[in-house]
């Protein structure tokens with residue numbers, strides 16, 4: 001797809017050599033835990049562990065950025081690289097996205113990347129966030145989110161970009177776009193993704209209230225597709241993947257593109273304006289104060 005190649009080019013332009021070199025095993029593979037044939041050889045990077053199974057054409061991609069998989073610039077970059085690597089390997093048809101950190105799928109944007117940072121860094125960071133959303137939302141692969149922990153804000157962006165979502169039935173694992181509770185707002189392309197998933201009225205209410213839905217409510221509003229016991233999340237995600245892979249790839253990919261291209265194009269048409277809007281908004285003194293206070297509150301919670 002022309003769009004995909006455009007996104008691919010942007011991803012390459014985004015990468016900085018050191019992000020590739022720092023502690024990554026990109027390109028190197030290591031035997032997966034428990035051995036297995038060469039289809040089970042793991043690869044990835046410092047913050048993203050990829051467990052590919054060539055026999056099934058399915059890879060499990062684990063976010064591994066403790067303690068809460070906060071979306072640092074490095075994690076965003078490594079996620080895009082790992083996904084691109086799987087998309088370019090025609091062995092693979094589907095990816096299950098999950099967390100290697102206990103209790104948390106992804107805590108959303110790494111607030112230290114936008115608190116007290118200069119506008120140039122905030123711009124670079126936001127471009128990486130846009131890139132990850134474009135890469136996942138338009139992926140030719142089947143993406144299943146196996147949500148095995150809390151999934152607020154930016155974590156919910158990743159889950160929403162997938163084709164379907166399986167959530168562990170733990171009341172502590174809440175999911176939603178809670179940006180307003182931090183004094184910030186979701187960008188239009190995230191609003192659009194929410195509306196495409198749970199409808200306009202539910203999105204309008206949930207976005208304004210910054211709702212974080214416990215599993216039963218997330219299922220009821222349509223934010224997730226299945227809620228299962230925690231020890232069944234991965235197996236259920238695999239079963240769901242099998243259901244999607246039963247459909248011929250080409251027809252499914254064309255249909256996915258038909259459904260999602262208009263939403264993605266809206267960002268692609270105004271990507272620079274979106275970046276400038278993000279930078280001017282988060283760099284405001286009032287927003288910086290609000291984010292710092294929120295981070296402080298998080299840090300004090302442990303005390």
Ligand SMILES: CCCCCCC/C=C/C(=O)SCCNC(=O)CCNC(=O)[C@H](O)C(C)(C)COP(=O)(O)OP(=O)(O)OC[C@H]1O[C@@H](n2cnc3c(N)ncnc32)[C@H](O)[C@@H]1OP(=O)(O)O
Pocket residue numbers: 067068070103104106107108109110111112150152153154155178179182184185186187190277278281282295298299300301302
């Ligand atoms: C135009 C503007 C557009 C704005 C962008 C809109 C799109 C996206 C926005 C976002 O994603 S903003 C971030 C929203 N995220 C949250 O509100 C989640 C905050 N975190 C939590 O609720 C909890 O940490 C948790 C995820 C439920 C996990 O709780 P747990 O008790 O297991 O861990 P904690 O003790 O709370 O945290 C451990 C450690 O990690 C730090 N931390 C947590 N979340 C973040 C984060 N998002 N960014 C940076 N750091 C985070 C937390 O402060 C603790 O740090 P230490 O005390 O160990 O230093």
